Amino acid sequence: MKGTILVVNGPNLNMLGVREVEKYGGKNLDAILAQLEEKAHGLDYKIKSFQSNSEGEMIDFIQLEGREAKGMLLNAGAYTHTSIAIRDAILSVKVPFVEIHLSNIFNREHFRSHSFLSDIALGIISGFGENSYYLGISALVDLIEKRS
Amino acid sequence: MKGTILVVNGPNLNMLGVREVEKYGGKNLDAILAQLEEKAHGLDYKIKSFQSNSEGEMIDFIQLEGREAKGMLLNAGAYTHTSIAIRDAILSVKVPFVEIHLSNIFNREHFRSHSFLSDIALGIISGFGENSYYLGISALVDLIEKRS
Amino acid sequence: MKGTILVVNGPNLNMLGVREVEKYGGKNLDAILAQLEEKAHGLDYKIKSFQSNSEGEMIDFIQLEGREAKGMLLNAGAYTHTSIAIRDAILSVKVPFVEIHLSNIFNREHFRSHSFLSDIALGIISGFGENSYYLGISALVDLIEKRS
Amino acid sequence: MKGTILVVNGPNLNMLGVREVEKYGGKNLDAILAQLEEKAHGLDYKIKSFQSNSEGEMIDFIQLEGREAKGMLLNAGAYTHTSIAIRDAILSVKVPFVEIHLSNIFNREHFRSHSFLSDIALGIISGFGENSYYLGISALVDLIEKRS
Amino acid sequence: MKGTILVVNGPNLNMLGVREVEKYGGKNLDAILAQLEEKAHGLDYKIKSFQSNSEGEMIDFIQLEGREAKGMLLNAGAYTHTSIAIRDAILSVKVPFVEIHLSNIFNREHFRSHSFLSDIALGIISGFGENSYYLGISALVDLIEKRS
């Protein structure tokens, strides 16, 4: 294995497959992560995933795991738009990451079009449902390997 | 009993009766909830109440209890003005709710006049001290029963 | 009787039960006021109600009756968002009041989320249809009696 | 006759032909309305016209006549830019209307370029002097008849 | 007599001497106008005064009297900050006027620091209590006579 990719999921993503199925699809987070793991293995990486509704716990996780990991997929959910502290946690461990979103954050409420994370991300993928995760890992690995 | 009403209290509401008594009154949260419960029983509902200073724990509670409950009284305290994640939690479980505040949020600091919750609430009650809770449950039950 | 409560209704509230029944309910203003009066009597107050489409007439009424009244329920309709003169009329007679709205003014057009009245009101109740009136009188009387 | 078209004129339009003749032309409102009536008759409609300097009276008139009328020409004058209450009156009776202005409101003071009425109008005609009225009735009748 | 000066008073000025005496003084409007009249006579002008809480009636008065008058003292009260229609009425009759205020409008709520009238006034006098009227007539007459 070439290393570990963190997959960090923010508030309410544990409700996937439960809430608003018509908007986010009927598959739950575990099923997505299972499929993502498979994809990661095919790329010779393992994933370490995490979900929390707590901004503080997300920071704890990023601090703890971020320095050893090769990269991170980050779907920070609503904290994307309100958390400077998660931004700082990423900066403190300098883990390269891709920002992903299930829905297209640009055609929702106006306050979702600003992100405190985008300008320090490698890139952003938004609007493709569960596929945002699969595209994201592919994009992330591609960039990591080009940089090394 | 016709069902359960959640009563969710955000940060610093555990300090009721302690902090700034001249502004918020001298009764503590437990006493208010006790009186609220009585009022709820009179309307043939039970209440399940919760208080936390943590945004994440409030989300956990809403996710856990929100789908079974008939409705929710929500005094999100300062998170009213900063939390999109609580908004998303409510949307994920689709629980009808009334937004309540002890003080009149419109005659305080400017940043308290914007709420991330109001536009998805059934209604808002602000400024009546502990009575905001009692008015709120009455208003909530009235709307729930009209809708069903 | 302990005194008089003014119930002041602004522009277009005479169309209740007529206009946009799906949004505001099918009961007309007179019927609501009748029920409100009953509720007031139960609290040992009489009500003096008024409706006008004219900002000036609303000011006239508040000036004339405001000083003797114990309190006021004010549904200023659209003038909520545009009238500084009504604000001044209230300040001139110093009548304590509760601001009420039938609909939730926070999930309508953006220009309805600002009120020239809220910061001088005792409190605000918005979104409960005719029940906003009944909740309002209860809230108002409670505060008046606490203050005296 | 196919029905009635309301022609509602706001503040200061009674001064037409008197005030600022170089800007608005020398014909007074009665003369314009007479010519408009002729045009309406040619289209098989009668008109019922109204002018007031009072926001409240304009609302009274729209409430009273708006439900029976087939449509309305509305030159709300300065209230175009400040009155939400007139907007609400129109919404309450759901009368289809065309917003008209004598002068081009977009090359005057900055505060005249915002209208509280335009987004609920069928359309807007601005800048053609008295001809705005004649164009307006033609445009209005055309749309009314297409819709029915 | 050299001519007539209009003295137009907007909403709530009929409450002078009644409301907020500590802020506006204990003299009522009639007493001020009586003293003003005396001052006007000394300058060889008569005054025609008017007060209304209604924006529309103020416009009616200005239209009716504005063309014959030599000048106008205008204390539009709260309509100073919200009425474009009064501005238009003045423009329609082209009466030269001085804008006056009892209190200093620049050290009150932020929304009182914008006036729809100031830029078309000859000048503005704000903050001198009843003296704003006496200063105003002196200032107005001085300018009228210089212009003619």
Add this chain to the structure above:
Amino acid sequence: MKGTILVVNGPNLNMLGVREVEKYGGKNLDAILAQLEEKAHGLDYKIKSFQSNSEGEMIDFIQLEGREAKGMLLNAGAYTHTSIAIRDAILSVKVPFVEIHLSNIFNREHFRSHSFLSDIALGIISGFGENSYYLGISALVDLIEKRS
């Protein structure tokens, strides 16, 4: 013939009758222009029409034809909101023009409510579908003939 009226159509107007028929109607641009030509002939003018998706080509056309023409109907489509260069082209040839729109630009996306053209237009007609063209030519000819 009294002269030539330009009819300039901006981007995507060639899609009329094809795109979004429910919003813009099923008639294509050629059919509208044919009917417009007839109307122009009745007024003793000929029309010279032009459509392009290119801002530069629109400028070329206005420069080339604008000086000889008696007037112009301009439906600049989306360039209404983004092009200062078309504004300059019109100013350079000083052709009097009426700004027209098929739909009501004031009840669409917020960015469509600003126009770089309105303040230099004679007037604006918006919201009447193909009729905006027919009303426009009538309004334009009326103004041209009054000015000459």
Add this chain to the structure above:
Amino acid sequence: MKGTILVVNGPNLNMLGVREVEKYGGKNLDAILAQLEEKAHGLDYKIKSFQSNSEGEMIDFIQLEGREAKGMLLNAGAYTHTSIAIRDAILSVKVPFVEIHLSNIFNREHFRSHSFLSDIALGIISGFGENSYYLGISALVDLIEKRS
């Protein structure tokens, strides 16, 4: 004599009677001050006047003379709109003052409609040419004597 009134004139007021005579009148500052002095004597005050183009010198003067003076007329010229330091100087000596302007600052460039001084002034007089000084001293003395 009852005391001293400061008359402080800011930048470019030494050019009065020289610059832009059509806007500010042909009388120079000395002549105005002479007439003002006469008026002050009639009111039993003497004046101490000062003019400088330097913000720092204006502050020096206010600090030096402000504590002993009974009041101040302040025409801070362009520093009205840019100087917080002059505001602080006034606050430091707590001299009551009237803000005056020769021209009507509300119908000039937009940046002249904000003042860093107005909210701490007793009142403001703007637009009456040299008469702003004579009205100002009368207004100031009236307020000083009422306060003492």
Add this chain to the structure above:
Amino acid sequence: MKGTILVVNGPNLNMLGVREVEKYGGKNLDAILAQLEEKAHGLDYKIKSFQSNSEGEMIDFIQLEGREAKGMLLNAGAYTHTSIAIRDAILSVKVPFVEIHLSNIFNREHFRSHSFLSDIALGIISGFGENSYYLGISALVDLIEKRS
């Protein structure tokens, strides 16, 4: 083949591999499109690609090809931030599309963080260099096939 995917490239993308190689990589557009074509064939689609520096030509192409195509990859370059006309062209032919960018538009100049296209796109992919194209076609095909 299941159909055609348009690949539309806006201004300056013909300079790929030439300009700012350190930022955008050294591969030119033809090479990227060749690799993209291969990827498309593997998904059983053919691509039809287009590049222009002209907003008008981009609109022409989208109008011409957009109705028959199954979907579109759109890298509108700088027009992303300034063109409402391209937005309208897409709306007129209703072609589903993915918005792609080579660089991360959120960590560049502030004016690049607003897009006139994002809210009508299926999704957005930004920051992955040439890989944005390959990810984009995969994401697009996935969504198209889910929708049909």
Add this chain to the structure above:
Amino acid sequence: MKGTILVVNGPNLNMLGVREVEKYGGKNLDAILAQLEEKAHGLDYKIKSFQSNSEGEMIDFIQLEGREAKGMLLNAGAYTHTSIAIRDAILSVKVPFVEIHLSNIFNREHFRSHSFLSDIALGIISGFGENSYYLGISALVDLIEKRS
């Protein structure tokens, strides 16, 4: 000992000495706190320190300890810019505090120049690395002792 000083550290401050050593220095938080304790003892105070990445836990700590403490040093990290709830917690226990920052928050991203805490702090010290703590305790004790 004269009492206890709280030293509350927000998100990512546990990474001191680890993250961005070139910006924040190589000493870790424990070492700084040890040195701070020594300094406190010299001033005859003991310190009780706390660090958390969780907004809720910071509130819990302030509520629990704030009422007994003599004062607080608060480095709220990124929550400085986003947390109204921490502000409320401080207000609820009324503990006097000094706001400190390691880096100069005014020469970083624009969103770091606003603080929800500064206006209720005794003072602010920003930009001196670990020395901000030592300066802070000295400043805090000085003020506490002056006030008592």
Add this chain to the structure above:
Amino acid sequence: MKGTILVVNGPNLNMLGVREVEKYGGKNLDAILAQLEEKAHGLDYKIKSFQSNSEGEMIDFIQLEGREAKGMLLNAGAYTHTSIAIRDAILSVKVPFVEIHLSNIFNREHFRSHSFLSDIALGIISGFGENSYYLGISALVDLIEKRS
């Protein structure tokens, strides 16, 4: 010859000497360019000039000629204020340039005071009519030669 200087002229500059002669002077673009060429020859440079009303063609020209040229004079006309794409074209070929304008863009409409080009230009010359070109080439050559 030392090399080539591009002289790129944007929309409506072909109307020079035709349009608004009182504002831009009566000399046409060819005459100015002829005089400019002479001046360039005197400095031992040749010029290659271009004018287009099309943003796309301007980009084409800059891409084609920009890499070989020693520098560029750019009068982008109205595209100065709306085109990010021209900015990108310049960045892609890295040609040093001076931004010039015939008129003073700072005393015209407000929207002309922002330029998408100024911050990447060597310098800006605005307001000197045709002389802006002659000053511009002198300034440009001076800087180019200092840099090499």
Add this chain to the structure above:
Amino acid sequence: MKGTILVVNGPNLNMLGVREVEKYGGKNLDAILAQLEEKAHGLDYKIKSFQSNSEGEMIDFIQLEGREAKGMLLNAGAYTHTSIAIRDAILSVKVPFVEIHLSNIFNREHFRSHSFLSDIALGIISGFGENSYYLGISALVDLIEKRS
């Protein structure tokens, strides 16, 4: 000699050749002025130059010399962005002037892109180091002579 040209230099320009040599060049102000004088003589003008760090002294100089001079080169340094008083001084003596800057003020801090002087200048030259002075005098003389 045809007359005098003022060359007015604002704050910190006395530091030229000393401060930030890499940004402003190593030549000091006297050397630049000497070279400028030579250039002026060649054009048959003499120059009178002035430098001060004091806004007030700059105003004094402009008042004193501005009326007799034929024109002025003005490099107001930082006062460009903050001084309305210098603007007024220029207006009071009506001296035609060219605004010059050594550096390109549009690629520095955001607050340097606004000037209180540009809209009343003949033109602006920014970004060419000492050459801005030499270009400026040439531009100024050219305009002065055209105007006379």
Add this chain to the structure above:
Amino acid sequence: MKGTILVVNGPNLNMLGVREVEKYGGKNLDAILAQLEEKAHGLDYKIKSFQSNSEGEMIDFIQLEGREAKGMLLNAGAYTHTSIAIRDAILSVKVPFVEIHLSNIFNREHFRSHSFLSDIALGIISGFGENSYYLGISALVDLIEKRS
């Protein structure tokens, strides 16, 4: 001695101990500077202090002394919020400095929360009365010695 520290005091600081004693304390500037000097000597530095109400004189002093000094304490008073010229003076001599304020500038008028100096300061200390000076010199010396 290790060198000289400048202590620069802006407008109205000469009024310390005189003005608003309840806000700023009763000690005058000389007494504070004497105590500061003692503290400086203890750190083996001498201080050279300066106070002026004139922006220009402050610039003169900074230019004259700034290059030789080891560092500067700067309390620019109200010029903190309005002076770009002082910022430039500091940049021109590159003296490292600490920005200090007696009062907490963040809980006063809104316009005091912006500083033109903070982002180029080493750090900021605000709110500790005279102690801001003593803390400031300690902080400054600590940073200077770390840097050398």
